[in-house]
Amino acid sequence: MKVVVQHSISNCYLTLRNEWRPDIEDARLFDSACDAVTFSFKYIKPPYNVVLKFDDTQYDLTVSAGEDGEIGSMEQSSREMIQSSNRVIAEARDVVAKSKKVMAASKKSLAKMRRNHARK
Numbered sequence: 001m002k003v004v005v006q007h008s009i010s011n012c013y014l015t016l017r018n019e020w021r022p023d024i025e026d027a028r029l030f031d032s033a034c035d036a037v038t039f040s041f042k043y044i045k046p047p048y049n050v051v052l053k054f055d056d057t058q059y060d061l062t063v064s065a066g067e068d069g070e071i072g073s074m075e076q077s078s079r080e081m082i083q084s085s086n087r088v089i090a091e092a093r094d095v096v097a098k099s100k101k102v103m104a105a106s107k108k109s110l111a112k113m114r115r116n117h118a119r120k
């Protein structure tokens with residue numbers, strides 16, 4: 001997951017030099033949504049979005065600071081973003097756990113098939 005700041009109008013990304021560039025590969029990466037929000041409140045003039053970008057884009061989350069950079073709205077949106085992120089992480093953990101069970105069952109089945117084949 002990447003946490004970036006994106007200009008709301010141009011859709012460009014904030015870089016390490018505090019410039020706006022169109023390529024996400026040039027974007028400043030933040031450790032967390034909280035870090036991105038804190039930095040943006042201090043140094044970036046709205047309108048901008050804090051964006052959590054996932055490998056699977058269906059999980060991408062965007063929180064807008066709006067034209068006036070309303071802090072209350074942004075704090076609420078940040079909470080929602082964190083809750084959504086936590087749900088995605090929990091779902092990913094469930095998928096990993098289920099995958100491990102399937103792998104274990106597959107290994108067991110393969111071992112049984114090998115034993116049966118060796119007896120023949």
